[in-house]
Amino acid sequence: MIHGPDIVNSFGSHFLLWxxxxxxYSIIDTDFQEILNVYLTSxxxxxxxxxxQVxxxxxxxxxxxQYQRIEDYLTTCHTLTDSDTKSPDLIEIEPLANSKYYQIGSKVLEIQYNDQRIQQLFHPLIAHLHINNDLSQPDEHVRIKLAEKKLIMSLNDTLTIQCQTSDYHKIQGKLIMQVINLLHETTxxxxxxxxxASAVSKHKLGILFTGSSGSGKSTLVSLLVSxxxxLIADDTVxxxxxxxxxxxNPGAVSVKASALSLVSKYWPNESSYTKGLRSKSKGAITYIPMHKDFVKSGADCKYLIKVNYQPNIETEFTEVGLEEVIQEVIRESWISPNAEHAHVFFNWLDKLRFFNLNYSNFKEVIPILEQLTESDR
Amino acid sequence: MKNQKKGITRKEAIKKMGKYAAITAVGTYTILNPLKAQVTSPPDPGGDPLGVGG
Structure with missing residues (x-):
């Protein structure tokens, strides 16, 4: 017999397993849970x-x-995938030509890029944190280099990641994690x-927005913040x-070409904009810094809302089960494999309410979210 | 379950079986693997931002 999950928790009509x-992670319905329970106790x-049969x-x-189906399911859940790769070897990247300094909270981060094109991939996200610094030693340094058609990033002389250029979002992710760590003095x-996801707060309560690419998360967040x-964070929370x-997350909010004219009405200070790379599906991305202040203590998240923007639809805001909104969050996020962290994640989910939001006019969304946060104060 | 022996239809049997009726629908599951590392929003699939073919 194959052993079962290490954590199980019920969420309404479904169970989340780890x-x-x-x-x-796995979401199962109560029908599947019944038969899985019989398997695990047999x-x-x-x-x-x-x-x-009785x-x-x-x-x-x-x-x-049915027995075979449960065994196949458990085998899949216990089998490591190909992407479970080993840690990279430690190597050093030599000092690189283009150097930029960024003020991250009380710390200074130096990023060296080996040419302007590489810089253009990463700098716009944190351009508003850029400082001129020729005097002090940076607290940390990152080097990002294109070598043999691959992007390589080192942090304080330790190689952290190497990837294809088409996967540069993996290096962006490592970089933004480091920026977050510097800001909050964490690892x-x-x-x-x-x-x-993207997140805002109101009355000190956090609202987390999820949704597929193009669902309007960043646009909605830009408009709510104005x-x-x-703003708590855009794209990665x-x-x-x-x-x-x-x-x-101190990174700027990324606004797609199609949403820029609307967002710029409320964020008229175009001198704060930094243009990023043009992408086929998103057009030219504009990065707009929108944080007013970094609240050191963070925000207590109460709501997870799956956003779906479509032109000319009625605004609909419906409370739903975890199974309706959590799939994208888990699939598209880094979640620590540490068992203690998994327990924290389950406890965190247990306290959330889940919603679907369909909208075309953000002005109809504002009173809904204000009322929601007001009622839970 | 006595009814089954009397030769009732499958549909009737399911109706009478209460909680185990669900087993005929065999239940559904979804398996979700989080990412192994931190990433930002992915760029266009197959896109090559630097034009180096990497």
Missing amino acids: FAKTNT KSQSSFIKSL ETGFSTTFLKS DQDWVGLLH HGFE PLRADDSRLYH
């Missing part, structure tokens, strides 16, 4: 069949197929995850392990 060996295939009268053939081990909400709060 498998420690592979850091795999000593053999015959006892599994026997206990279900209850249901199903045929042995049918129950054998990667202090975080439960870096969630692929209407009395505080750190969730801290010791207090289960969402913390600031």
